[in-house]
Amino acid sequence: MSLTKDRFGGLLFLLLSITYGYYAADIPLLPGDKFEPFHAQTMPYWLSGLGVIFSILLIVLKPAPTLESESISNSNLVLMLGLMAFTFAFSVALPWLGFPITTSVFLASSYWLLGERRPKMLVFASVPFALVFWLLLTQVLDVYIAPARLIFW
Amino acid sequence: MFEGVFTGLSTALMPFNLMMVVLGCFAGTFIGMLPGLGPISAVALMIPITYTLDPSSGIILMAGVYYGAVFGGSTSSILINAPGCASTLVTTFDGYPLAQKNQAGKALALAAYSSFCGGTVGAIILIFAAPALASVSLSFQSSDYFALMLLGLTSVAAFSGKGQVIKAMMMTVFGLMIATVGNDVITGAPRYTFGKMDLVDGISFLLLAMATFALAEVMMTIMRGKMFSTSETMQPVALSSMKLSLDEVKEVAPTVARSSVFGFIVGVLPGAGATIASFLAYGLERNLAPERLRKMFGKGALRGLAAPEAANNAASTGSFVPLLTLGIPGSGTTAIMLGALIAYGIQPGPRLYVDHPDVFWSVIISMYFGNLVLLVLNLPLIPYISRLLAIPAQILNPLIIFFSIIGVYLVSFNTFDIQMMVFITLLAVGLKMLDFPMAPMLLGFILGGMLEKNLSRALVVSDGSFDFLWNRPLTFSIMSVTLIILLLPWILNLGKQLGTKLLSAAD
Numbered sequence: 001m002s003l004t005k006d007r008f009g010g011l012l013f014l015l016l017s018i019t020y021g022y023y024a025a026d027i028p029l030l031p032g033d034k035f036e037p038f039h040a041q042t043m044p045y046w047l048s049g050l051g052v053i054f055s056i057l058l059i060v061l062k063p064a065p066t067l068e069s070e071s072i073s074n075s076n077l078v079l080m081l082g083l084m085a086f087t088f089a090f091s092v093a094l095p096w097l098g099f100p101i102t103t104s105v106f107l108a109s110s111y112w113l114l115g116e117r118r119p120k121m122l123v124f125a126s127v128p129f130a131l132v133f134w135l136l137l138t139q140v141l142d143v144y145i146a147p148a149r150l151i152f153w
Numbered sequence: 154m155f156e157g158v159f160t161g162l163s164t165a166l167m168p169f170n171l172m173m174v175v176l177g178c179f180a181g182t183f184i185g186m187l188p189g190l191g192p193i194s195a196v197a198l199m200i201p202i203t204y205t206l207d208p209s210s211g212i213i214l215m216a217g218v219y220y221g222a223v224f225g226g227s228t229s230s231i232l233i234n235a236p237g238c239a240s241t242l243v244t245t246f247d248g249y250p251l252a253q254k255n256q257a258g259k260a261l262a263l264a265a266y267s268s269f270c271g272g273t274v275g276a277i278i279l280i281f282a283a284p285a286l287a288s289v290s291l292s293f294q295s296s297d298y299f300a301l302m303l304l305g306l307t308s309v310a311a312f313s314g315k316g317q318v319i320k321a322m323m324m325t326v327f328g329l330m331i332a333t334v335g336n337d338v339i340t341g342a343p344r345y346t347f348g349k350m351d352l353v354d355g356i357s358f359l360l361l362a363m364a365t366f367a368l369a370e371v372m373m374t375i376m377r378g379k380m381f382s383t384s385e386t387m388q389p390v391a392l393s394s395m396k397l398s399l400d401e402v403k404e405v406a407p408t409v410a411r412s413s414v415f416g417f418i419v420g421v422l423p424g425a426g427a428t429i430a431s432f433l434a435y436g437l438e439r440n441l442a443p444e445r446l447r448k449m450f451g452k453g454a455l456r457g458l459a460a461p462e463a464a465n466n467a468a469s470t471g472s473f474v475p476l477l478t479l480g481i482p483g484s485g486t487t488a489i490m491l492g493a494l495i496a497y498g499i500q501p502g503p504r505l506y507v508d509h510p511d512v513f514w515s516v517i518i519s520m521y522f523g524n525l526v527l528l529v530l531n532l533p534l535i536p537y538i539s540r541l542l543a544i545p546a547q548i549l550n551p552l553i554i555f556f557s558i559i560g561v562y563l564v565s566f567n568t569f570d571i572q573m574m575v576f577i578t579l580l581a582v583g584l585k586m587l588d589f590p591m592a593p594m595l596l597g598f599i600l601g602g603m604l605e606k607n608l609s610r611a612l613v614v615s616d617g618s619f620d621f622l623w624n625r626p627l628t629f630s631i632m633s634v635t636l637i638i639l640l641l642p643w644i645l646n647l648g649k650q651l652g653t654k655l656l657s658a659a660d
Contacts, residue, residue, distance in 0.1 A: 009584075009588075013323050013327070020330055036613075037612045037616065038608065038609040038613065042609075044330075047326055050326050054319055055323065076377070080375050084578065087554065087558055088572060088575045090571065091562075091575070092572075106551075110555075111551055114546070114547035114551065115547045116548065146566075
């Protein structure tokens with residue numbers, strides 16, 4: 001039995017379903033709930049069981065001819081992971097540096113990562129955009145955006 | 154009923170709501186044009202904006218975006234052979250060959266007229282069908298709802314394509330699993346929160362929709378090396394004349410009428426949606442066409458373009474029937490709308506017709522306006538809207554990512570949500586690479602809470618016994634349909650295999 005894409009997916013889902021079912025036991029029940037036909041653990045246990053059944057079906061049954069396999073180069077994978085890392089960094093920096101600075105840096109670095117190298121474009125497509133968007137939110141739409149902790153320490 | 158129609162008309166005709174229709178159609182057309190971003194992503198991107206509006210205006214905006222995105226998808230299919238979404242894939246078969254014959258203007262106009270007719274026929278049938286179904290479903294009990302939700306979840310999986318049924322079922326279960334995260338709606342017990350306060354309220358629907366559709370789609374396109382924006386491939390298109398001759402109108406009129414009614418019926422089926430409708434309508438028209446015209450299919454046949462366009466728009470309208478009357482979405486896009494309605498505190502279903510007639514009718518009426526706006530305003534502006542796509546990919550993609558994450562942040566003001574988005578996006582990208590469909594997961598997530606609540610009620614009423622599944626005729630009927638839909642692909646497959654074996658044995 002070769003490890004196809006489907007079987008790999010099935011194995012992962014099997015692992016997830018078992019872990020999900022294992023943690024269902026940690027859900028606290030109210031006194032007397034055990035004797036009720038339906039309580040907080042019921043659905044998770046059933047779902048875990050269903051997940052296991054479907055995973056096994058996917059692993060055991062003859063895999064259907066796979067769709068066109070994606071041709072993904074390593075450089076594109078790095079681009080995607082880079083953008084995700086920038087997004088994560090954006091969420092961490094936002095409370096400390098504030099909206100305009102974080103947004104400007106996030107946009108400029110993302111443009112750069114995707115191949116934009118013109119300094120003027122990097123600056124003009126990020127800083128004015130971030131400032132106008134911030135002004136629109138705070139002044140026009142009256143949305144409260146917390147100031148930067150680092151600046152207004 | 155007419156009182157309701159007038160209520161809807163007065164709500165939909167409010168200047169602000171009219172503006173929402175126009176804005177929605179424009180935004181939808183633009184987003185729908187971007188290859189890879191379809192109506193689901195377009196509607197998901199609009200959710201944060203609709204949270205600031207009242208329910209009617211919010212849903213009207215989303216309905217406008219939905220139609221606009223379908224129309225935008227057709228435009229990119231015709232002009233650059235890059236369907237914006239799956240439901241406009243068939244449009245490329247004859248739309249792009251027409252554009253190559255220097256008839257891009259005619260192809261766009263025909264697509265717009267066919268979409269308009271499909272949408273109009275769909276809206277008219279909806280006006281009569283929705284209240285009738287809603288009044289019937291007022292007698293539904295929790296066991297019937299549970300069965301209906303199972304039917305909705307099963308149909309989405311069953312219609313997901315050959316070899317994908319088990320995967321779609323797995324994704325539905327995964328969506329149901331995600332829905333259990335947070336405090337239990339019945340007992341209040343924390344489930345899968347792992348002591349984190351940020352998870353007590355569960356995972357937000359908006360976050361999940363944005364991460365799995367908007368953000369994951371951008372990431373997948375970047376990974377495939379085909380970034381959004383068509384600036385490199387798209388030349389300024391000379392649209393040529395947009396006029397259709399009388400003979401051409403006579404040729405496509407029966408096709409449009411047939412495909413509209415057919416598309417609506419397919420759209421009403423939970424899970425079937427616009428993509429299946431467009432493929433079936435195209436196939437039907439090719440089979441019905443005389444030999445001379447049949448040869449033209451795939452080479453720029455007008456019927457081949459009109460059929461999928463009328464069908465996918467009528468199906469989009471049809472998919473609102475189960476959403477508005479039963480509270481069960483018929484497609485991924487209406488699943489997102491269901492989530493938005495629930496966020497507004499409105500429970501779609503038979504009571505919507507009684508409790509919120511303004512929302513019910515204004516959505517139906519605004520659909521018609523949406524089609525009108527697409528025809529009157531969007532069509533002449535296509536050459537200008539398509540120029541927006543000339544924004545370089547390296548600028549446009551980060552902006553889409555930014556709007557996705559900031560849309561989620563501005564609702565909760567919690568940076569943990571962005572981190573959660575990153576995690577879910579990476580998970581979604583991995584699942585997409587393994588060919589797992591995303592729509593069943595979102596549907597499972599949205600229906601999860603309601604499914605659990607109704608099942609719990611039904612079990613408590615029947616004292617823990619499952620006999621409610623066969624004791625009540627309505628529940629039994631729905632469960633039987635569910636079972637048939639679930640087993641049909643396997644039975645057909647088995648039949649085919651047996652047939653092949655018998656044939657080879659006979660040889």
